[in-house]
Amino acid sequence: MSSSKGKSGRLVADRRYPRKAGKSAAKPAQGRKTKTRRKPAQRQRRGGILGFFGAILRWILRLVWRVTLSATVVVALILGSAVLYVYSGLPELSEVTDGRARGSVTLLDRDGKVFALRGDQFGGAVTADTVSEHLKNAVVATEDRRFYWHFGVSPRGVASAIRINLREGRGPLSGHGGSTITQQTAKLLCLGVQYDPDEWESEADYVADCRRGSLSRKAQEAIYAIAMEAKYTKDEILSIYLNRAYMGGGAYGAEAAAQRYFAKPAAALNPAEAAMLAGLLTAPSTLAPTSNLQRSQDRAATVLRLMYDQGYLGEEDMRHYQENPAVLAQGARNLGGGYFADWIMSSDMDYLIGDTTEDVIIETTLDQRIQRATASAVDKIFTEKVREGSKAQVAVIVMSADGAVRGMVGGRDTDATGLFNRATQAVRQTGSAFKPFVYATALELGYSPLDTVVDEPYCLNIPGSGQWCPENYSRRHYGRVSLAEALEKSLNIPAVKVSETVGRDLVLRVARDFGIYRELADTPALALGASEATLLEMTGAYAGILNGGSSVRPYGQQLIRYKGASDPLIEASGGMGERVIREEAAQQLVWMMRRVVAQGTGGRAALPDRQVAGKTGTSQEARDAWFVGFTADYVAGVWMGYDDNTPLTGVTGSGLPAEIWHEVMLRVHDGLPVSPLPMMEPVPPKVPEPEPQPVPRQPQRRDSILEQVLRDILGGN
Template structure:
């Protein structure tokens, strides 16, 4: 302690030039607050150098802690030190905590960025090089139009045309933006606000309620990626979304999106959806229809107006509210749209034109090969004839389904050059897309007999040639007539009009089955035909299209045709890819033979089994009924000098009908279709009908015969004379017709 009492004299710093001592600012132990010297009582030195004792009761106001040489008292130093710590401890600790938090946050943020960049880089490495990135071409659309330019259908992977953004009403793209991506015009490919909101909503709800994808992200996914839900796909989607935003304008991105997005029912793009649901182009949709389509984006199947109209309307109301909130439509427009919601047009899915469009797509590759871009196919279809055929078929099935036990039908109409003017492949396209008019092979029954009779005429017989209608047996085969009756000697004209099976069998036996087959093939039958005599009764199967085309030579003067539906194919830019040319098969029947056949075939409508098919105004026409074994198929195929039409009724499972025959339901539908088709056409005579004297056969009382499945037609009462002329036709006109073969 004695050493502590001995203090060194204070050395004041001097700054004079004469001083040899330097200023030493190094700390010594005595400079610290807890130095040993701090225990001595402090003294205050006045400016004059004298010291003053402190007043024991009141410390001087100007009293300050002495310098760190220990001049202050120990207890006072501790108190002052304690008060200083109490004032500084909390801010210092909080500051250190904040600083540490900021530091580690920065560290973690940097590592997080590095980790994210690594993950992004890893999955982005699976993408092709950026130099190879390009938006794939939209799948080509095939626009199929009628002969007058009216749209029949769109075909291809999209189901609709590609439309420019400026061609659309502004409320259609605005509806999509309003409900799917409100900040589309301002974000850079991703929407952080929308993403955070979606995450919050999904977390709080405990399930996936909202998606945070922007329109750009959705487009990137649709263009380049598979729809699987993986981290890899999501990261690649983000990378590609940034690329799209960098390469294309907002309008270009929106246009690509609207032309490619899936909107249900096989519709890709707004034009396909507009035609599918509303039967119109996207260029013509209303605000309510635009809102309905935009509502489909969330879940095309769930909100389909065709499947769930109530849900679709509720969703459309949300879209309209969003459009109004964003200022895309005003209050009055929103009210009007709510008051008149969109209505689905179901004809798009049921229309018979779809059968024609499907056939176009089947044959299209034969003309142009692969389809590289959007094309327009001009067809031969006449919309008025098509509609008339569809209406007639549907009404007939609706009214006679139970009566005759028929569930399906087909109609095809050709002009004299073989161009298909109408084609109905079934009762309802939405329920069955199978095209019976083109592909269904059915037994034609007696509708095949004209080829037998033509072969007989070409081998020297005439419409007035007499053959005996009587029981016959040829090689163990005994064909029977429909009515179980026989009429004795009849002309070939009468035999054909009455559809007598025994006479047809005799003729086939005389000329040979091979000759009959060759005749049918020459006129246009392309299906395989069985080389036996039963072919005379139509036991070999054919399609409605081919047998109609084989009847056309009777209509056009003897020229064979190739049935066709495509006239011209061109690109949307007008480049011609194909144009039909050629004359078909050329002459296949001598003109005199055509005239003879027309004399015989016209008698079927005048006095024979096809009387129900007589056309209004006495328009000349010829045709033939047909009924296959056990009434499985009922046909009427007939023609005028302008058109040829084939009508078929039956069941897809080949089950028998309830005695439906060609002289009933098909003949009536044929008349309805042909009357409508000829509405504005002047009447014209059938080609080449000559004046032919008839041989009159004596009447003969029918006799009973054994019933055998025959495929013939109901036969009207036997007339007086074999050449024609029913019981209702009497007097000089009747006699004249008998003399000239009923022509």
């Protein structure tokens, strides 16, 4: 009994767990013993068929877990190896700041002021520490709010983007990409692939491949981004991004964009300007303030709200800058250059900037005052006098007598860039605007503007074509007229007669020497402008008449040099050339062309305060209408027509082209001193007085040299 008492006294469980009423101390112990020591046979019997399937399920789950764990380890090893491989090839920070494939071109006007930018602009390297804090915050708030917390890829951002894409009815990878700033930077670096012209058909193909959004490309992009996070600090990644991102208007990088739009460094941007630049990153070409300022300001207002939501800006500041948005600097508003800049850039510039990031400066002949005057005149005439819905186009060129182009409009969109330039590219029939070269040939051979020719029905047999009978535009004949009168009235028959008399080959030579260098029609219709030329060629040829008879090669480049260098690469590419006709002949021709405006077909081009000389032109079936003329200071040419050669309705060279010319030159000469034209009025031939006779008789009329030659050729009276 005593031993039994000793055993019960050592039961610790009874002391640790108080007994409950109505239960003995032994029962809980037995219950615990039963629960903890059940035999496997008993579990199987209790589970039955459910127990069997449960065991199978647990086995499958254990297998899945082991396979998943193993796969995760393998994937992690592969991913780690890929990241390590990419990491080893990442360049140093200084090597990846300038992301341009080619250098910039800055075009200066005749006064040395910037009027256009071409190529890829780069204002210099900046860092996240040197740019405005507002720009740094705006970019992070807009592009990647978790930039400072993720490891290069944001699974949360990707999931959110996929959800938005699916909700909007697109594919999971179409539209929103969920890319972090690091991934965007990886894309800007093209995952380290450099452009090789031997491998890619064009630079555009290379860029398109860099921007691909396939699943495999996204995976490569993620690996590259993770490697970048290991190689660079967050601010270094942001610095690369701020230097390489395209921000519209030809500007690559924050510094170039700040200078391009606001004429200030990136370090001095206020919140409104910073928000505008950050807003461009989504769609730089569409949202550029030079393209659509209002659209750019609306986007900036959204960026300011994001900055407020994320604590980068107070509510009062947000509202202030939304109500006072950023605007373009005065210089940025004046940039464009349009057709003139495109013409300069088409002049074999690729060999200078094609394979280098060197920045080029081009000093040009453009006069921005004349350019604005030309554009405003075209806008005025088309607004007031061209019927609504008309697709008729226009081209205008203003140049000096030496061929220096001062203004150019190549279409109704007067300051467009990258469009078809009708001033330099459209090759059209010249019509009667060609006739001055016929009379220039005659004057050079010694004929006088007062020599006469008979305007009468006239036919020629053309080998292979049969009989050809030219007619005047008015369908009338004026009898005996002087050469001056024939040009003044733009008579066709006298022009053909003179051309055939002096020699068509000589007319061809004079026209070519003056700058109409295309293939000219060696037929009698040459005199009527059956051949084709560009407006640039015609205006340059008329400049040769104004300057005293010397040929002219129109030019726009004064000098080309590398930025920061003083020695030129190329100097002026045009100007005056060899003499074509005598100065006396040129001055007599100017006198004849002065009559065209003073009392002939070009009356609408007349200016109120100074002398004007010129010539109208209307091609076959009125497909082209011209007026080309000059004052003592400038030469200007105007062409009108349809791009598809549709005939004009109610428009001839004496109409709208002459009116456009008048409006252009009225503005161009505003404030300029009046100078006379360099012309020479011909001296009438002296007729000897008859000796006194008992019976007065009429003096004999002296036939002109031209008429004598024509009588010999045609056998007429």
